Amino acid sequence: MVPGAAIHIDRLSIDLGGQCIVGETSLDVAPGEFVCLLGPSGCGKSTLLNVMAGFLPAQGRVTVGGVPVTGPGVDRGVVFQSTEALFPWLTVTENVMYGPRLRGLSRKDCAAKARHYIDMVGLTHAAHKFPRELSGGMRQRAQIARVLVNEPSVILMDEPFGALDAQTREVMQREVDRIRRAAQATVVFVTHDIWEAIVLGDRVITMTAGPQARIKSDIRVDLPAPRDQADPDAIRLYSTIRDGIAAEVDKVMRRQGLVREVAA
Numbered sequence: 520m521v522p523g524a525a526i527h528i529d530r531l532s533i534d535l536g537g538q539c540i541v542g543e544t545s546l547d548v549a550p551g552e553f554v555c556l557l558g559p560s561g562c563g564k565s566t567l568l569n570v571m572a573g574f575l576p577a578q579g580r581v582t583v584g585g586v587p588v589t590g591p592g593v594d595r596g597v598v599f600q601s602t603e604a605l606f607p608w609l610t611v612t613e614n615v616m617y618g619p620r621l622r623g624l625s626r627k628d629c630a631a632k633a634r635h636y637i638d639m640v641g642l643t644h645a646a647h648k649f650p651r652e653l654s655g656g657m658r659q660r661a662q663i664a665r666v667l668v669n670e671p672s673v674i675l676m677d678e679p680f681g682a683l684d685a686q687t688r689e690v691m692q693r694e695v696d697r698i699r700r701a702a703q704a705t706v707v708f709v710t711h712d713i714w715e716a717i718v719l720g721d722r723v724i725t726m727t728a729g730p731q732a733r734i735k736s737d738i739r740v741d742l743p744a745p746r747d748q749a750d751p752d753a754i755r756l757y758s759t760i761r762d763g764i765a766a767e768v769d770k771v772m773r774r775q776g777l778v779r780e781v782a783a
């Protein structure tokens with residue numbers, strides 16, 4: 520297993536479609552850290568993640584394990600919200616073997632690696648199935664196994680559980696917590712769900728509303744594991760984060776003329 524790598528973002532700004540989406544932003548993520556990214560809808564969370572993945576260019580500097588990011592690489596695995604990323608004509612095992620095969624590993628080594636990561640995500644019983652035969656949660660597990668098999672030092676997750684029902688989402692949160700400890704990777708996890716961020720994150724980072732979004736707060740989650748939503752400290756943290764994001768949403772609505780000041 521490859522240990523997690525540090526991510527270093529230095530004075531990054533991202534322009535898309537002639538607009539500055541993310542204004543000058545710097546951020547350091549320590550090796551093995553799990554960082555959750557929250558913010559108002561459309562502020563640029565996915566865009567920032569896509570730059571870390573090497574899918575989008577930007578001004579400034581991003582390094583992973585000290586190496587500048589200039590494009591996609593196997594050191595960074597990306598898990599998307601959509602489970603369409605799986606190849607529908609391949610079984611779970613074949614999907615998971617795909618990356619290592621592409622990198623030239625022998626069929627035997629690929630099969631052994633695939634088995635290991637399929638076991639890790641709890642899909643042993645469904646290894647021979649096709650994506651259409653899997654539930655949403657199982658498909659997400661398969662997607663995670665397909666990323667882990669490349670043994671990335673950084674895992675970038677873009678609302679991976681956004682399309683799942685509440686119960687499956689909770690199960691998957693516990694699973695991701697277990698898997699990331701086993702895999703030791705550094706994780707950046709985009710979510711809309713404040714509780715999800717508190718349950719999973721070592722740090723919760725919130726962004727301001729765009730355009731020119733920036734980091735608004737960077738909070739270390741110093742709560743015992745497993746995190747308990749009834750813990751008064753967790754509830755206080757939830758309120759702080761919720762109020763911060765609500766203030767940003769309010770700013771956007773005022774800018775768009777959707778909220779009128781009430782005359783005194």
Ligand SMILES: Nc1ncnc2c1ncn2[C@@H]1O[C@H](COP(=O)(O)OP(=O)(O)OP(=O)(O)O)[C@@H](O)[C@H]1O
Nearest residue numbers: 535536540558559560561562563564565566567729
């Ligand atoms: N390829 C693109 N070209 C132009 N603008 C883009 C492009 N991709 C994203 N944007 C814009 O960048 C902004 C940020 O989008 P992004 O998807 O990163 O936000 P987000 O915070 O992840 O949103 P959400 O929480 O709703 O998923 C939006 O205003 C979006 O319209």
